[in-house]
Amino acid sequence: MKSSARVVVVGGGVVGASVLYHLTKAGWKDVLLIERGELTCGSTWHAAGGMHTLNGDPNVARLQQYTINLYRELERISGQSCGLHMPGGIMLAGTRERFDWLKMAKARGRYLGMELELISADEAAKVFPIVDKKYFVGALLDPIEGHVDPYGVTHAYAKAAQIAGAEVVRHTRVVDLKPRADGSWEVITEAGNVHAEHVVNAAGLWAREVGRMVGLELPVLAMQHQYLITEDLPALKGQKELLTSIDFEGEIYTRQERGGVLLGTYERAGVPWSPVETPWDFTQSLLPEDLERIAPSLEVGFRHFPTLADVGIRKVVNGPFTFAPDGNPLVGPIRGLKNFWVACGVMAGFSQGGGVGLTLSQWMVEGDPGADVWAMDVARYGDWATLAYTNAKVRENYSRRFRIRFPNEELPAARPLRTTPVYERLQAAHAVFGDYCGLEHPLWFAPSAAEAHEDITFHRSNAHAHVAAECRAVHESVGLLEISNYGKFEVTGPASEEWLSRVMANRVPQVGRIALTPMLNERGKLIGDFTMCRVAEQRVFLICTWAAESYYRRWFERHPPPGGVTVRPCAMEYVGLSVAGPHSRTLLQALTRTDLASAAFPFLSFRRMDIGMVPALVGRISFTGELGYEIWVTSEYQRALYDLLSSAGRAHGLKLFGGRALNAMRIEKSFGTWAREYRPIYGPHEAGLGRFVDFGKGEFIGRAAALEEKESGGALRLVAFSVDAADADSAGDEPIWHEGQVVGWVTSGAYGHRVQRSLALGYIPAALATATDGFEIELIGERRAARREGAPSLDPAGSRMRA
Ligand SMILES: Cc1cc2nc3c(=O)[nH]c(=O)nc-3n(C[C@H](O)[C@H](O)[C@H](O)COP(=O)(O)OP(=O)(O)OC[C@H]3O[C@@H](n4cnc5c(N)ncnc54)[C@H](O)[C@@H]3O)c2cc1C
Numbered sequence: 073m074k075s076s077a078r079v080v081v082v083g084g085g086v087v088g089a090s091v092l093y094h095l096t097k098a099g100w101k102d103v104l105l106i107e108r109g110e111l112t113c114g115s116t117w118h119a120a121g122g123m124h125t126l127n128g129d130p131n132v133a134r135l136q137q138y139t140i141n142l143y144r145e146l147e148r149i150s151g152q153s154c155g156l157h158m159p160g161g162i163m164l165a166g167t168r169e170r171f172d173w174l175k176m177a178k179a180r181g182r183y184l185g186m187e188l189e190l191i192s193a194d195e196a197a198k199v200f201p202i203v204d205k206k207y208f209v210g211a212l213l214d215p216i217e218g219h220v221d222p223y224g225v226t227h228a229y230a231k232a233a234q235i236a237g238a239e240v241v242r243h244t245r246v247v248d249l250k251p252r253a254d255g256s257w258e259v260i261t262e263a264g265n266v267h268a269e270h271v272v273n274a275a276g277l278w279a280r281e282v283g284r285m286v287g288l289e290l291p292v293l294a295m296q297h298q299y300l301i302t303e304d305l306p307a308l309k310g311q312k313e314l315l316t317s318i319d320f321e322g323e324i325y326t327r328q329e330r331g332g333v334l335l336g337t338y339e340r341a342g343v344p345w346s347p348v349e350t351p352w353d354f355t356q357s358l359l360p361e362d363l364e365r366i367a368p369s370l371e372v373g374f375r376h377f378p379t380l381a382d383v384g385i386r387k388v389v390n391g392p393f394t395f396a397p398d399g400n401p402l403v404g405p406i407r408g409l410k411n412f413w414v415a416c417g418v419m420a421g422f423s424q425g426g427g428v429g430l431t432l433s434q435w436m437v438e439g440d441p442g443a444d445v446w447a448m449d450v451a452r453y454g455d456w457a458t459l460a461y462t463n464a465k466v467r468e469n470y471s472r473r474f475r476i477r478f479p480n481e482e483l484p485a486a487r488p489l490r491t492t493p494v495y496e497r498l499q500a501a502h503a504v505f506g507d508y509c510g511l512e513h514p515l516w517f518a519p520s521a522a523e524a525h526e527d528i529t530f531h532r533s534n535a536h537a538h539v540a541a542e543c544r545a546v547h548e549s550v551g552l553l554e555i556s557n558y559g560k561f562e563v564t565g566p567a568s569e570e571w572l573s574r575v576m577a578n579r580v581p582q583v584g585r586i587a588l589t590p591m592l593n594e595r596g597k598l599i600g601d602f603t604m605c606r607v608a609e610q611r612v613f614l615i616c617t618w619a620a621e622s623y624y625r626r627w628f629e630r631h632p633p634p635g636g637v638t639v640r641p642c643a644m645e646y647v648g649l650s651v652a653g654p655h656s657r658t659l660l661q662a663l664t665r666t667d668l669a670s671a672a673f674p675f676l677s678f679r680r681m682d683i684g685m686v687p688a689l690v691g692r693i694s695f696t697g698e699l700g701y702e703i704w705v706t707s708e709y710q711r712a713l714y715d716l717l718s719s720a721g722r723a724h725g726l727k728l729f730g731g732r733a734l735n736a737m738r739i740e741k742s743f744g745t746w747a748r749e750y751r752p753i754y755g756p757h758e759a760g761l762g763r764f765v766d767f768g769k770g771e772f773i774g775r776a777a778a779l780e781e782k783e784s785g786g787a788l789r790l791v792a793f794s795v796d797a798a799d800a801d802s803a804g805d806e807p808i809w810h811e812g813q814v815v816g817w818v819t820s821g822a823y824g825h826r827v828q829r830s831l832a833l834g835y836i837p838a839a840l841a842t843a844t845d846g847f848e849i850e851l852i853g854e855r856r857a858a859r860r861e862g863a864p865s866l867d868p869a870g871s872r873m874r875a
Pocket residue numbers: 082083084085086087088106107108109110111112113114115116117118119120121122123244245246247274275276277278279282297298299389390391392393415416417418419420421422423424
């Protein structure tokens with residue numbers, strides 16, 4: 073084994089091998105993979121090897137497509153067979169709702185270039201003869217599905233990497249990792265030390281343990297997973313290979329395995345494996361079979377696929393593999409640990425391993441993942457994702473693997489975890505809460521405790537009328553919203569302005585003023601949208617997306633402030649309430665001596681003031697499009713502030729409103745939001761944020777690329793639509809059609825209660841951005857006419873919020 077390498081990859085499962093191969097492909101040849109046993113000896117060797125392109129996140133789906141298309145290339149380079157079988161796949165719907173879900177999956181597949189086909193139950197029985205069609209209403213066919221040989225794939229990656237110059241060392245355990253002062257690593261193994269510039273944790277089942285070597289608690293947990301292989305089925309003899317299948321109602325997947333059928337299940341009562349620590353002596357091992365546990369799924373399976381009940385079971389496999397709380401991989405650099413990278417929590421190594429390797433290698437070599445990988449960025453989790461939280465969420469996610477997640481559905485596990493001081497008050501007001509990064513925040517308010525629950529549906533739910541009433545109150549009188557669920561940073565010190573001016577695209581505002589600003593990467597793409605509030609010459613309060621707090625902190629570490637400037641995350645230190653609506657000024661003025669008249673405190677003002685006895689930071693800003701104020705207080709004051717606003721508000725018709733109403737109102741104003749309209753695949757000009765980029769202020773990150781985008785006009789444009797919807801509104805990710813072609817995708821949608829029509833925001837090619845008619849948006853498989861709106865649906869001049 074060499075004593076130094078540019079990169080040491082810890083772990084030789086399918087993921088580590090893919091990272092190694094992709095690093096060589098990206099040009100880094102001095103790379104070393106260290107494996108404690110044989111390649112594949114963790115979770116990889118006993119995998120069923122199934123692969124598919126569909127994923128809830130279109131960006132992850134794209135990387136899955138990439139992985140599947142890679143296998144031929146790997147075979148060619150390495151000379152190692154991947155055991156590739158591509159019979160295609162069928163997804164079976166046993167209920168109308170599931171069939172609707174398949175229609176939506178097909179629609180999403182359209183703009184990813186997937187050729188998916190919806191078929192009837194009769195047709196399903198023809199192309200998939202082992203199914204009993206009476207249990208199904210229809211199915212979706214995907215030609216790009218199949219399975220591979222896990223051993224073959226892993227060795228093909230490793231061989232291809234070795235051909236390019238990589239080294240693979242087996243039977244050597246990494247026992248510790250020590251950072252050196254220059255940011256490089258001492259990799260301590262059973263066979264001596266290796267000095268590495270970078271370390272990649274691809275340790276699969278032991279990712280947690282390798283993380284702990286550097287003080288990191290990664291949110292991953294292994295679950296036991298079982299599949300069985302039947303004896304040969306006479307009906308399959310001499311036939312072309314069976315399609316792979318997913319039976320959602322049975323929570324079962326199948327594929328042909330030689331003359332028999334492999335049948336696996338994600339049972340509801342899933343069991344974690346080694347929840348605290350993974351034993352090091354678990355090598356090429358399996359767990360005792362437990363058919364009892366999966367018996368309910370098997371019963372359904374034998375009913376739905378009756379021929380399987382006629383043959384015996386040849387083999388049962390029970391093996392562990394790891395999941396992150398949301399089931400997507402954990403990939404990327406780790407904040408606070410220089411040159412330390414992770415590629416773990418990959419639950420579908422044969423669909424995702426290639427994409428994970430590609431992403432991580434580009435990130436390491438180019439400094440940027442090269443795509444929108446937010447859905448699998450390790451930075452989407454923070455310290456709140458503890459071991460016990462992860463355990464609860466992973467078990468929930470496992471049990472729901474084949475269940476529908478409705479667009480308005482909130483999941484119950486690990487709740488409540490984080491609550492603000494006004495939680496009980498909001499609960500008493502019949503709030504229906506959502507979970508955001510473990511924080512309970514009100515979605516809408518029901519008239520009584522008995523009605524405080526939401527029916528999950530693709531259509532408008534029982535919340536619709538209540539959200540309408542909340543929007544009406546904000547439009548006609550005044551509403552009160554809890555706004556604690558934002559990220560916040562406090563930037564202090566003499567060179568605060570200088571640093572902010574370099575990392576943000578807009579000019580830092582004057583003292584007492586607010587400026588909205590995109591944050592760009594070097595490629596001029598959006599990596600954040602911030603509200604900069606200048607409290608004092610040397611103090612700026614930043615408001616941003618809370619879910620991205622770790623992501624931003626990692627970015628700030630990469631572009632550190634000069635000495636004397638402190639950038640302090642303070643999301644839960646400052647909690648907030650907002651009042652919005654035409655009566656909001658009168659209400660607030662009654663509680664403060666600070667003059668709130670527009671002349672004294674105009675739109676985009678920000679000031680420290682007392683509200684009653686409560687010291688607060690108040691901004692005059694509006695995400696609803698109405699006159700409004702955001703009030704930030706340290707948490708011990710929030711209850712007093714809430715009580716004060718509530719009692720003073722009675723005279724003004726104050727009504728509580730929640731996130732659902734806010735979302736509908738921001739869409740009426742065509743205001744975008746991070747992770748929906750603003751993502752690292754769009755430039756500021758494309759996203760309609762060009763006016764917040766100040767090219768006149770001097771150099772800032774992404775300036776040259778943003779200027780180029782401005783001059784060329786960019787390829788895409790964020791536009792707003794009115795949709796001729798029936799009883800279902802866009803939820804995001806629906807295809808946008810124009811004159812019979814899919815030309816774009818929806819990023820957000822809602823019913824606009826103030827303008828009384830269904831609305832959607834989405835991206836289309838810039839060349840089409842002046843067309844008004846001829847658009848359609850596909851809602852639950854139905855193409856509904858849509859008209860591009862030339863301006864925000866509500867108050868295009870913005871006079872209401874500036875009143
Ligand atoms: C029963 C079952 C069926 C499955 N079916 C499918 C399927 O159909 N399709 C699919 O895509 N996925 C399937 N999976 C999941 C798939 O197995 C995983 O996605 C994949 O194995 C993850 O690979 P990995 O490289 O991250 O982890 P692992 O395979 O666990 O690899 C990690 C490697 O790191 C090594 N290592 C750890 N710590 C150290 C150390 N300190 N020093 C040196 N080496 C170390 C380990 O020995 C191990 O070889 C299945 C899993 C199971 C259990």
